[in-house]
Amino acid sequence: MDTEADLFYRQLPKVELHAHLNGSVSFETMETLIKRKPHLNIEHSMTAIRRGQRRSLDECFQVFKVIHQLVDSEEDILMVAKAVIQEFAADGVKYLELRSTPREVTETAHFCFLLTFIFVTKRFLVAVDRRHGPVVAMETVKLAEDFLLSSDGVVVGLDLSGDPTVGHGKDLLSALEKSKNCGLKLALHLSEVPSRRDESELLLNLPPDRIGHGTFLHPEVGGSDSLVDKVCKQNIPIGKSFPFHPPNSKITYLKYFFKHLNIFFYILLTILFLISVLS
Numbered sequence: 001m002d003t004e005a006d007l008f009y010r011q012l013p014k015v016e017l018h019a020h021l022n023g024s025v026s027f028e029t030m031e032t033l034i035k036r037k038p039h040l041n042i043e044h045s046m047t048a049i050r051r052g053q054r055r056s057l058d059e060c061f062q063v064f065k066v067i068h069q070l071v072d073s074e075e076d077i078l079m080v081a082k083a084v085i086q087e088f089a090a091d092g093v094k095y096l097e098l099r100s101t102p103r104e105v106t107e108t109a110h111f112c113f114l115l116t117f118i119f120v121t122k123r124f125l126v127a128v129d130r131r132h133g134p135v136v137a138m139e140t141v142k143l144a145e146d147f148l149l150s151s152d153g154v155v156v157g158l159d160l161s162g163d164p165t166v167g168h169g170k171d172l173l174s175a176l177e178k179s180k181n182c183g184l185k186l187a188l189h190l191s192e193v194p195s196r197r198d199e200s201e202l203l204l205n206l207p208p209d210r211i212g213h214g215t216f217l218h219p220e221v222g223g224s225d226s227l228v229d230k231v232c233k234q235n236i237p238i239g240k241s242f243p244f245h246p247p248n249s250k251i252t253y254l255k256y257f258f259k260h261l262n263i264f265f266y267i268l269l270t271i272l273f274l275i276s277v278l279s
């Protein structure tokens with residue numbers, strides 16, 4: 001049963017700036033997807049990382065592959081997107097930025113759900129999965145550019161994500177530069193693993209408008225002073241994501257944050273942000 005504190009955290013107006021669509025599928029939606037595709041023999045344990053469980057990076061990205069098998073048609077994508085938006089809204093999120101990697105056959109479907117009426121301000125970032133290489137990256141940028149022009153402000157940026165141990169950012173630079181030049185904001189996952197200093201230097205020169213994770217930017221964990229300097233001098237915000245969405249996750253994570261950070265500072269930030277977005 002919800003405690004008074006649970007209720008408080010749920011009702012608190014929130015902004016969500018780093019949600020991957022297929023990393024935000026709830027237990028209930030996953031159940032529906034699994035039932036729809038019994039032939040895949042997928043069990044719940046293969047689609048989520050439960051609290052307290054430890055998995056390697058590789059194992060985490062295997063989970064996304066399983067989820068992608070379950071969400072592979074226009075109908076699935078729409079169902080998942082609607083559910084995710086509704087669940088964020090029910091969790092008190094007033095401004096939501098979702099990001100997702102277009103898949104070949106169903107790319108347009110990703111955007112249809114943006115028209116559905118659910119009371120939350122929605123913005124969308126088209127994601128490039130680094131695993132797919134420079135050609136697909138460029139095609140994705142072109143798609144994002146089309147949507148930037150035609151989505152009436154809903155599509156706002158490009159996300160670079162995917163397994164950080166695969167490929168090299170230098171091969172994606174021209175796609176990222178093109179994206180920046182056409183006015184898309186850049187949200188780049190970088191320094192998610194310790195061995196990517198050169199790549200992070202290159203990506204920070206673009207520069208990105210937001211950094212995803214940036215866990216290993218600091219020299220103490222394998223990054224460098226130069227990387228930290230670039231981030232600080234250019235004032236680039238760093239966003240963390242919680243890639244898997246257990247029931248009530250927003251509430252649990254908020255409690256975690258508030259336990260460790262100053263609650264009043266966060267409430268103030270949220271209110272200021274909401275005022276600037278909604279006014």
Ligand SMILES: CC(C)=CCNc1ncnc2c1ncn2[C@@H]1O[C@H](COP(=O)(O)O)[C@@H](O)[C@H]1O
Pocket residue numbers: 020021022023057060061064099100101127129161162163164189192213241243
């Ligand atoms: C594994 C882990 C702890 C990750 C957190 N950090 C992440 N780093 C890079 N890419 C990510 C991360 N979390 C999700 N993604 C991307 O989001 C995708 C799932 O959402 P979608 O299919 O784009 O809708 C994944 O396939 C992956 O490309």
